[in-house]
Each structure stands twice: as C-alpha cells, then as structure tokens.
Amino acid sequence: MHERTKNVDILKEIARRVRIDLLKALHRAKSGHTGGSLSSVEILVSLYFSELRHNPKNPRWGDRDRFVLSKGHGVPALYSVLAHAGYFAREELMSLRKPGSRLQGHPEYDLEIGIEATTGSLGHGLSAANGMALAARMDGKDIRIYALLSDGELQEGASWEAITTSSYRKLDNLCAIVDRNRFQNDGAMKDIKDIEPVPDKWRAFGWEVETLPDGHDFPSILSAFEKARQTKGKPFVIIANTIKGKGVSIFENQGKYHGVAPTDDELKVALNELGEAA
Amino acid sequence: MSRTQISDFLVDEVTEHVYIRETYGKTLVELGREYPNIVVLDADLTVSTKTNLFGKEFPNRFFTMGVSEQDMMGTAAGFALSGKIPFASTFAIFATGRAWEHVRQSIVFPKLNVKIVATHAGVTVGEDGATHQALEDIALMRVLPNMTVIVPADAVETEKVIRTIVNHKGPTYVRLARAKFPTIFKKSYEFEIGKARVLREGKHVTIFAVGIMVCEALEASKILEREGISACVVNVSTVKPIDVETIVKAASSTGAVVTAEDHNIIGGLGGAIAEVLGENYPTLMKRIGMNDRFGTSGDGLQLLEYFGLKARNIVQAAHELLEFNSQKKSVVL
Numbered sequence: 001m002h003e004r005t006k007n008v009d010i011l012k013e014i015a016r017r018v019r020i021d022l023l024k025a026l027h028r029a030k031s032g033h034t035g036g037s038l039s040s041v042e043i044l045v046s047l048y049f050s051e052l053r054h055n056p057k058n059p060r061w062g063d064r065d066r067f068v069l070s071k072g073h074g075v076p077a078l079y080s081v082l083a084h085a086g087y088f089a090r091e092e093l094m095s096l097r098k099p100g101s102r103l104q105g106h107p108e109y110d111l112e113i114g115i116e117a118t119t120g121s122l123g124h125g126l127s128a129a130n131g132m133a134l135a136a137r138m139d140g141k142d143i144r145i146y147a148l149l150s151d152g153e154l155q156e157g158a159s160w161e162a163i164t165t166s167s168y169r170k171l172d173n174l175c176a177i178v179d180r181n182r183f184q185n186d187g188a189m190k191d192i193k194d195i196e197p198v199p200d201k202w203r204a205f206g207w208e209v210e211t212l213p214d215g216h217d218f219p220s221i222l223s224a225f226e227k228a229r230q231t232k233g234k235p236f237v238i239i240a241n242t243i244k245g246k247g248v249s250i251f252e253n254q255g256k257y258h259g260v261a262p263t264d265d266e267l268k269v270a271l272n273e274l275g276e277a278a
Numbered sequence: 279m280s281r282t283q284i285s286d287f288l289v290d291e292v293t294e295h296v297y298i299r300e301t302y303g304k305t306l307v308e309l310g311r312e313y314p315n316i317v318v319l320d321a322d323l324t325v326s327t328k329t330n331l332f333g334k335e336f337p338n339r340f341f342t343m344g345v346s347e348q349d350m351m352g353t354a355a356g357f358a359l360s361g362k363i364p365f366a367s368t369f370a371i372f373a374t375g376r377a378w379e380h381v382r383q384s385i386v387f388p389k390l391n392v393k394i395v396a397t398h399a400g401v402t403v404g405e406d407g408a409t410h411q412a413l414e415d416i417a418l419m420r421v422l423p424n425m426t427v428i429v430p431a432d433a434v435e436t437e438k439v440i441r442t443i444v445n446h447k448g449p450t451y452v453r454l455a456r457a458k459f460p461t462i463f464k465k466s467y468e469f470e471i472g473k474a475r476v477l478r479e480g481k482h483v484t485i486f487a488v489g490i491m492v493c494e495a496l497e498a499s500k501i502l503e504r505e506g507i508s509a510c511v512v513n514v515s516t517v518k519p520i521d522v523e524t525i526v527k528a529a530s531s532t533g534a535v536v537t538a539e540d541h542n543i544i545g546g547l548g549g550a551i552a553e554v555l556g557e558n559y560p561t562l563m564k565r566i567g568m569n570d571r572f573g574t575s576g577d578g579l580q581l582l583e584y585f586g587l588k589a590r591n592i593v594q595a596a597h598e599l600l601e602f603n604s605q606k607k608s609v610v611l
Contacts, residue, residue, distance in 0.1 A: 066359075109359070109388035117359060118388040121379060127349045128384055131356015131364075134341065138317075139360075158380070161349035168344075 002085060004050050008218045014084060015045045019247045020276045021093050022080040026261040029097040032105065035257040036150060037077035039181040039215075039242040044081045046221040047146060056086035059111045065143050066132050068117045070125025071150035071179060072106040073259075079103050079113075087114040123156030125149065126176060130165050133174040144229070145174045152184035154195050160205070166235040167206030175228040176207075176237040179215065181244035187255045199239050208236045215240025248273055283479035287467040292493070295458040296433035299397040302454055303328025305440040306365060310336050313444060317357050321347045321368040326456075327397045329367050347377040354392045355384035363444060364392050370399035370412035370453060374419055386422045386449045393443055394419075395452040400540035401568065401585055402457035402490060404578030411573035416488075417545025419451040420518040426450040426471060427518040429539075429547075431492035432459045435515060438469035446471055453489065455540070457578040460493045474521035476528060480510030483534040483596040486525065488514055488547045490582070491538035491566070497589035498536075502596055509596065520550055526558045534599040535563035536592055540582070543567035562602060564595035 005011065018041055026032040048054070052065045069078050076096060083090045088102070095101035102113050106120025117128045129147035136143050153159055166174055178198065186192050195201070199209045208231045210224045221240065228236035244258070245251030248270040251262075262270055271277065310316050310332055319341045324330040333340035343350040347368055354364040366373070373396035374381070385392045396415065403411045420427045426448060430436040436454065443450045477492070478499055487495035492513045499509040512528050514521070529535050535555065537548040548565030555561045568585060582588055 109390075117355070118383060121383045123348070124352050124380060124384050127352020127380070128356040128359065130349075131353040131358075132360050133356075134353070135317075135357050135360030135362050138338065138362075158348040158352070161344075161346035162352065165343065165346070165349055165353065 002054050002056055006050055006222055011045055011049060011218045014049055015041050016274055018045060018077065018080045018084055020271060020274050021083065021090060022076040023262055023267060023270050025080065025093040025096040026076050027267045028094050030261055032076055032097060032261050033073040033259050034251060034261060035183060035244040035254070036071060036074045036179070036181065038246045038248065038251060039244050040071070040074045040077045040148060040179050041246065042216045042218060042221060043148060043177055043179060043240055044077055046218060046225065048081050048085045050222055051225045052146070053143070056114065059087065059114055063141060063143055066116050066129070066145045068125040068129045068145070068147040069107055069119055070147050071122070071153055072120030072125070074150070074179070075107045078107065082114045122150070122153040123158035126159060126162035126166065129174060130162055130169065130171060133171040134169060136173055143173070146177065147174070148177045148179060151178055151180040151182060151195065151198060152189060154178070154198065155193055163202065163205045163207070170233055171235045172232050174235045175225065176235065178237060178239045179242050180239055181242045183244045183255045183258060185258050202237045202239070206234060208234050209239060210236070211239040211241070213241055215242035216246055285475065285477045287463050287475070288477055288496070289462060289464055292460040292462060294461040296461055298430060298433050298436040298459050299326070299328045299454050299456070301433040301436045302395055302397070302440055303331040305437045306332045307335050309441065309444055310339065313363060315361065316363045316365065316444070317341065319343050319350050319354050319364060319366045321345060321350045321372065323368050326369070327367040347372045348380045351377045351380040352384045355390050358385070358390040358392050365395055366392060367395050367397065369410060370396035370415040371410055374412060374415040374451070378418055382422055386425050389424045389448055391447050391449070393450050393452070395440070395454065397454040398456045399453045400455050400489065401573040401581040401587070402455050402540060402578035404456065404581060405575050407575035408572040413542045413568045413573065414545065415453060416517055416539070416541050416547065417549065420550065421545070424449055425518060426516070427453070428471070428516050429453045429488040430515055431489060431513050432461045432463055434461060434463040434465060434467050435469055438467060439515070442469055442471060455490060457490070459490050462493050462496060469515065472516050472519045472521055474516070474524040475513045476510065476524065477513055478509065478511040480508040480532060482507045482509065482532055483536060483599060484510040484512065484528045484532045485536045485538060485592060486512045486514050486547060486551050487538040488517065489540055491540055491587065494587065494589045495538050495592055498592035498596070501589060501593050507596065507600065514547060514551070517547060517550055520554060522554050522558060525551060525554050529555055529561045530559050533561060534596070534603055535561050536595045536599065537563065537565045537567070538587070538592055539567040540587055541567055542570060544570055562599055564599055566591050566595055
C-alpha cells in the first residue's frame with residue numbers, strides 16, 4: 001500500500017508541486033480546464049497522500065479504495081496527483097490532450113494510470129461510485145469509495161438521481177466531495193442558475209453533510225474524511241468551499257479561466273508565484 | 279423447392295406463442311443460480327420486464343433503481359467496474375433513448391461488461407402508444423463503437439441469446455418486445471453472436487429480417503413459393519457486429535433484397551443491410567418497417583397490420599423488386 005501522511009507541511013509541498021506540473025501540462029496542451037483543476041488540488045492531494053488505501057505499483061489491487069472524478073474536466077489536477085503518487089512518470093504529463101495519449105482531455109477508464117472510471121460528461125460519476133459501493137458491500141469488502149463532484153455538476157438532474165440512490169441504499173462506505181468553487185463554464189453560478197443552498201439540499205436528500213469553510217485547508221479536509229469514515233448508516237458528503245483558480249492570483253475567482261489554458265506570460269506569473277523558475 | 283433447402287432449426291408448424299420477456303426473466307433466474315456475479319437492475323418496470331422473477335429468488339442481487347434510467351446505467355457501470363455482470367432492464371425507449379448518453383459514456387466507451395436487455399421495443403407495445411414504442415433503439419445502439427446489438431426472433435432464440443451473452447465480455451444490447459412471439463425455432467436452434475442464419479434457401483429474392491418479422495418473412499416465403507417465386511430468408515439476429523459474409527452471399531444468390539423489421543427503416547436493420555450491400559454487393563432493395571414515422575395506440579399485433587409490417591407487405595415488396603429487375607433486364611436486352 002502507498003505510504004500515507006497527515007503531515008500538513010508535506011501535503012502543502014506536494015500540492016505546490018502538483019499545481020506547477022498541472023499548469024505546465026495545460027500550457028503545453030494549449031487547452032484545458034485551469035480554474036477547476038486548481039480548485040481541487042488540496043482535496044485530491046488529501047485523498048491520494050493521506051486518505052485512500054491504494055498502491056500505485058499494483059493499480060489493480062482488489063482491495064484498494066476507489067476514487068471517481070465525476071467532475072472529469074478537472075482531470076489535469078488528478079493526472080498530476082497520480083504522477084506524483086507514482087502511477088506514471090511526471091514527464092508523461094506533457095502528453096496531456098494529445099492523440100493516443102493515456103492522458104486524454106477527460107479521464108478514460110485505465111487502471112494502469114489509476115483512472116477508475118470514464119467521466120467528463122457531468123452527472124455520471126456518482127452513479128458509478130454507487131455501483132462500486134453496492135458491489136463492495138455485496139462482497140463484504142472493507143473498502144471505501146470516493147467521488148469528487150463540481151457544484152456546477154449539481155445542475156444535472158442525473159446527479160440527484162444518484163444522490164437519492166446513495167442515501168436510499170444507506171451507502172456509508174461512500175464519501176462524496178463537492179468542489180464548491182461557485183463558477184461554471186459561462187460564469188458565476190449565481191448569474192447562470194443558482195443551485196444554493198447546496199448543503200441543505202444534500203441534507204434533505206438524506207446525506208450526512210460537512211461543510212468546509214476553506215476547502216484548501218488540509219487539517220479540516222483530513223478531519224472531514226475521518227468523520228466520514230466514522231459515520232454509519234448514511235452516505236457522507238463534504239461540501240468544500242474552494243476558490244476557482246486557487247494558488248495563482250491572476251486565475252483566482254476569474255470565471256474566464258474555467259476552460260482555457262495558461263498563455264506563456266500567464267504561466268511565467270504562475271510559476272513565479274508558486275516558487276518555480278519558469 | 280425441396281425440403282433440404284429449409285433449415286432444420288425451424289419447427290414444421292407454429293403452435294406456440296410466448297412472451298419472450300418472460301423467457302428472459304426465467305432464463306435470468308436459471309443463470310443467477312449458476313453465476314453468483316450476476317446482478318440485475320431495473321427502473322420501476324420489474325413486472326413488465328420480468329426481472330421480478332430474479333428479484334424474488336435473489337433479493338440481495340436485485341436492485342430496484344426507481345424511475346431513474348440514467349442512474350441505473352451509471353450504477354450498472356459501477357457494478358461492472360467491480361467485476362459483477364450487471365443486467366439492466368427497462369423499456370427500450372428509456373434504456374436507449376432516455377439514458378443514451380449514460381450508456382455511451384459510462385458503459386460502451388470504456389467497454390464495460392454491462393448487459394442492457396430492454397423490453398417493449400417496437401409497435402407491438404400496443405395501446406400505450408407512440409411515446410412508449412421504441413422505433414429508434416437499434417439505430418441508437420448500433421451507432422456506438424464496441425456495442426453488440428442482438429434482436430432475438432422468438433422464445434427459443436431469446437433463451438440462447440441470454441445464455442450466450444453472459445459469457446460474452448463487453449457491452450451488449452438485447453432488444454425484446456411486449457407481445458407474444460410465435461415460436462419458430464426448435465430447441466436445437468443454435469445461436470452465435472455475429473452469425474446470421476439462413477433459414478431458407480432461395481433463388482429469386484432474399485428477405486433479411488429481425489425479431490417478430492422473421493416469422494412474417496417465413497410466412498411471406500411460403501406465399502411466394504405458391505406463386506413460383508423462391509425466397510431466401512435470413513435471420514439477422516445480431517445486427518452488430520453484422521455478418522457481412524452471409525449477407526453478401528445471400529443477396530448475391532438472388533439479386534433482390536427485402537428487409538423486415540419492427541423499427542424505423544432508417545438506421546435499423548434496413549439501414550445496416552444497405553450499408554453492407556452498398557459497399558460489397560450493390561443490390562436493389564426494399565425496406566419493410568416503420569417508414570420514418572411514429573407509432574400509435576392500438577392492439578400490438580394489429581398494429582403490425584396497420585403499419586404494413588405483415589407477410590403480404592413483404593410479398594408485395596418482393597413483387598416490385600422482381601418486376602423492376604425484369605424491366606431492367608429487358609431494357610438492357
């Protein structure tokens with residue numbers, strides 16, 4: 001199994017490097033989702049370096065915990081985390097979005113690189129996670145299933161079908177995380193189609209809800225995962241308030257960086273802020 | 279025509295009419311005993327699809343998903359990703375229409391081992407009317423890379439199909455219907471994925487058919503025989519991957535082709551056969567099916583009559599083709 005840590009300094013340093021690599025990959029690809037990748041970094045680093053039982057050297061290990069990136073467009077962050085965790089070489093990140101690359105624009109099921117499900121079309125991932133959680137329960141396996149959703153994704157009706165299934169089936173081996181950065185492709189969610197109050201909605205759908213004021217704060221993410229593991233009889237959701245474009249001042253809370261990659265100049269600014277020479 | 283040109287798999291005379299969805303349900307129960315990895319999901323139509331039979335015997339492997347077809351397909355994907363063999367059932371219109379994108383993204387693109395067995399396809403749904411009559415499902419499923427699309431012709435073939443697909447790894451769509459189907463095959467019938475079956479050899483016209491229309495095609499061949507026209511009848515139960523070799527051979531042996539299906543003639547069997555022949559052996563053809571229109575309420579079997587999906591419509595099409603071909607020949611002469 002992969003070594004896990006709760007050392008916040010180590011996790012912060014990993015997050016910094018993950019950001020640097022995902023931005024370089026996006027810049028090389030000349031397209032991709034910058035804002036929603038950066039907002040998920042601490043959540044993903046917490047999962048792969050502290051929470052999940054997994055083994056990058058044995059990605060088909062039957063008793064591994066499962067992670068489904070339902071907000072598939074944020075996959076540059078996941079690829080970067082998987083590379084840092086040892087699933088594949090960091091150099092491969094530069095093949096992002098290229099023909100024939102294993103690192104496609106949206107994640108494609110490939111256990112060799114640690115991708116557990118094909119996602120990208122929103123409102124799909126939680127259903128697959130439910131299926132995994134039901135199968136694990138049937139098999140009496142003590143494994144946990146995690147799914148990361150975006151808040152924009154909650155506009156998909158299918159999300160709520162899945163949210164209902166999880167609670168009806170009392171899937172306490174399932175933990176959902178909402179990367180609540182409050183932006184979607186066309187702009188701020190409140191200007192497009194507001195879906196608040198998000199925590200109340202999940203609660204009304206039968207979930208145990210934990211809202212994190214700062215979804216980039218490692219201690220609170222880790223303690224929420226701890227709570228999730230101890231919650232019995234219902235599924236657990238972490239609503240993580242995040243900042244779209246987190247970690248680079250020019251991207252933060254800028255809706256226009258939802259679906260565009262950094263330019264040459266923007267990458268320089270970003271790398272400088274992240275303490276990396278361009 | 280001598281008896282030797284008629285397949286040994288055919289019964290001498292149709293005496294039985296069977297709900298093939300009931301055959302599905304019963305077969306699923308038998309398979310459930312043999313395969314502990316089978317799980318069954320259904321979207322609030324368990325009595326109609328007959329998955330309730332499985333549910334009674336294996337409640338712990340049976341998942342009622344409620345009226346949530348998209349979620350059902352996604353959940354089935356999750357089961358498959360965990361090594362289960364999920365069967366997901368509902369009406370064909372919801373399985374292939376409502377949930378199409380979930381089927382595409384979550385199941386078929388990653389080649390997951392999910393069996394979508396949909397009932398109530400075609401106009402034989404009957405009184406529920408056009409909203410519930412899937413006339414596009416073959417097209418919607420066969421356009422997906424990696425997908426296997428199967429349309430059984432009767433109860434015997436349905437059982438063989440369900441037993442076969444359990445051991446076939448990969449996404450599979452099976453199209454069943456609501457109405458009772460005449461049993462045309464003997465128990466000895468052999469089904470093989472990707473193999474079209476020539477049920478009757480012929481010299482003048484070839485009829486390719488699927489589902490309930492295979493029986494109509496056989497009936498048509500008998501009418502034509504009395505008129506001195508020898509018709510070849512082929513059951514194309516695997517619409518994808520389609521059996522190019524058998525289709526080209528059967529078409530080239532007559533030079534005139536009629537297709538017959540309880541589905542829109544666009545994108546269904548007729549479309550599939552036209553694609554094969556257009557590229558391999560251009561042959562004049564007529565497509566019997568729903569002529570780019572929606573259905574209507576009415577008695578299921580009478581609707582076949584109403585929409586011109588009967589043996590005599592196939593016969594009529596054969597006449598038109600043969601007449602056209604003979605005129606063409608005389609022009610050449």
